[in-house]
Amino acid sequence: MTIQENFVPAAPADIAESPELAALRKRVREVLSEHVTPERLNKFDEAEEYDVELFREIAAAGLLKLDGELHGPGPKHQSQAVVLEELGAGPTSVGVSMVVQYMGVQLLHSYGTGEQQNEFLAPLHAGKAKMSFGLSEPDGGTDVARAMKTRATLLEDGSYSISGQKKWIGGAMDADYLILLARTSEVARSAIDGITMFLVPRSMPGIRTDVIDTMGIRGLAQYDVFLDDVRVPAANVLGEVDNGFRQVLNTLNGERLNGAAVALGIARGAMETAIGWAQQRHAFGRAVGSFQGLQHNLVDASVKIESARLLLRQAAEASDTGPSTNETWSAMAKLAASDAATTTTDVGMRIMAGWGFFRGLPMQRYFRDARLYTFAPLTDEMTRNYIGEKHLGLPRSF
Ligand SMILES: Cc1cc2nc3c(=O)[nH]c(=O)nc-3n(C[C@H](O)[C@H](O)[C@H](O)COP(=O)(O)OP(=O)(O)OC[C@H]3O[C@@H](n4cnc5c(N)ncnc54)[C@H](O)[C@@H]3O)c2cc1C
Known part of the structure; x- marks a missing residue:
């Protein structure tokens, strides 16, 4: 057969x-x-x-x-x-x-x-x-609250002046609005306090964007966003002053789920491309998909895809229906989907061999794009830290 x-x-x-x-x-x-x-x-x-x-x-x-x-x-x-x-x-x-x-x-x-x-x-x-979302900075995305140098200073007229630099901001030049996080208080209880979210029209004076040359997700440019005395009215504070970082953390569950969903899609697209190739490419008079070594790689990747799919479905349903969002499931879904995407695109590149390198076919794009979800919106390492602490009850590792 x-x-x-x-x-x-x-x-x-x-x-x-x-x-x-x-x-x-x-x-x-x-x-x-x-x-x-x-x-x-x-x-x-x-x-x-x-x-x-x-x-x-x-x-x-x-x-x-x-x-x-x-x-x-x-x-x-x-x-x-x-x-x-x-x-x-x-x-x-x-x-x-x-x-x-x-x-x-x-x-x-x-x-x-x-x-x-x-x-x-x-x-x-x-x-x-x-909309674009500006949190990361040149000195760090993982420990961004400690690394944050962007400052918003409250002026006498009640408006804010924002100065600093954001890094890797997807689509910033084409965005109508930026949601930016900036430090508003130096005497906060902890590093994640004293930070505020702002809604900033991108066309405001004092904003400059420079494109960053990246290897993947090339259909959506990332930018350095430079902010020089950008004047924002108090009405553009989103959420609570000094509590913006905690408020972003509260929505991180959705980011994990959504990152997992795109990564799952990349894995599925790569699998469909790989299967098509495995069926049609011949060597030694047979379809290359008939060689057991290649089949086993495809099977292992498809198990990862289906595992990620089930975790994502369970986590998304729990997040919608409660009673608790069960964020550890969302973290697991993100980790499983990132693994499924990197594994499947690697298998796909092997199966297509030289043709995997060809820019006219999609495997190399999936291969490059899959890397994003090993570190965004949260790195896989930090996701593991979270699961170790919250799911396994181990001491916080950092
Ligand atoms: C294509 C692309 C799009 C992006 N889009 C956006 C965007 O729209 N908005 C935005 O704000 N940001 C965006 N980012 C930034 C992204 O969120 C960060 O790259 C990410 O958060 C990681 O930060 P970092 O690159 O500074 O890595 P670092 O924080 O420098 O981490 C370096 C390494 O140290 C590890 N590490 C750090 N702390 C620990 C620990 N405690 N335990 C174990 N390991 C640890 C990390 O896991 C990683 O492996 C984007 C990045 C890219 C490349």
């Missing part, structure tokens, strides 16, 4: 997905199959350009607002995960930009005032505005 006869394509919608989520997945696939071709994906990656038209199509299909309400709860984690897995498997860079949009949406749902929701959230929901 050949691998062709045995092969059942990955069909996540068949695995006990609720009718609502299955319908959403179908809708996302319809939007993507209408607008996305391999040539288009390759073109934007090679040109290192953001596919803003595709972003608009996705927003127009209601995939940013999803089941969220303007002045009510945000979109469900399960819905976001479905959209992001599908984007991860195809236009990965647009998927990464959607993770940032969903984060902005979530922060505004959680901490925005009614006025802020009208001004910033409504255009975000409609895809009429884009």
Whole structure:
């Protein structure tokens, strides 16, 4: 029997997905199959350009607002995960930009005032505005609160002056708004206190963005954002003064889930490409997928993919339905999905051998893009620290 006869394509919608989520997945696939071709994906990656038209199509299909309400709860984690897995498997860079949009949406749902929701959230929901999120700094992303040099100083007229530098900020130049974190108090109880979130229009005087040359996610540029005496009214503080970092940490559960979803999508896209290649490429008169060494690698990768899928589904459902969000499941899902993505893309590169290197085929893109979720939004090492402490009850390791 050949691998062709045995092969059942990955069909996540068949695995006990609720009718609502299955319908959403179908809708996302319809939007993507209408607008996305391999040539288009390759073109934007090679040109290192953001596919803003595709972003608009996705927003127009209601995939940013999803089941969220303007002045009510945000979109469900399960819905976001479905959209992001599908984007991860195809236009990965647009998927990464959607993770940032969903984060902005979530922060505004959680901490925005009614006025802020009208001004910033409504255009975000409609895809009429884009958001970037600026936390990381040159001296550190993991221990960013201690490394933070960006300062916001309260002025006599009640406004703030922000100066400093943010690093690796995805899509910053094309964003309409930035959510930025800056230190507002030097006498805080701990390093993670005394930091405030600000909503900053990107066009404000004093903001300069310089593109950073990166190896992956090339369809969404990352930027150094330089802030020089950027004047922001107090009405643009998002959430509580001096409590912004803790408020961001409270939404990190959603970031882990969404990072896991894109990584799972990358793994699935790479697996589908690898299986197609394994069936069609021949050596010694047989499909290369008939060689046991290659089959076993594919099998091990597919076990990682399905394990990550089940963890993600369980974690997203728990986060939506409670009673507790069970953040350790979300952390495990992120770790499992990052492992599935790096393993599957490595296996895919081996199976395609020289053709894996070819820029005209997608495996090298998946291989490069998969690296992102080994360290974002939280590094795998910090994720392990979290699971060790919270799930296994071991002493904090740092
Ligand atoms: C493509 C891309 C897009 C990004 N988008 C954004 C964005 O939109 N907004 C934003 O704010 N940031 C963004 N980032 C930044 C990203 O979040 C950081 O790179 C990430 O948080 C890690 O920080 P770092 O790179 O400074 O690594 P570091 O903090 O310098 O870590 C270096 C190493 O030390 C390890 N380490 C540190 N502490 C511990 C510990 N206690 N135990 C074990 N190991 C430890 C880390 O795991 C890592 O392996 C992006 C980065 C990239 C490359």
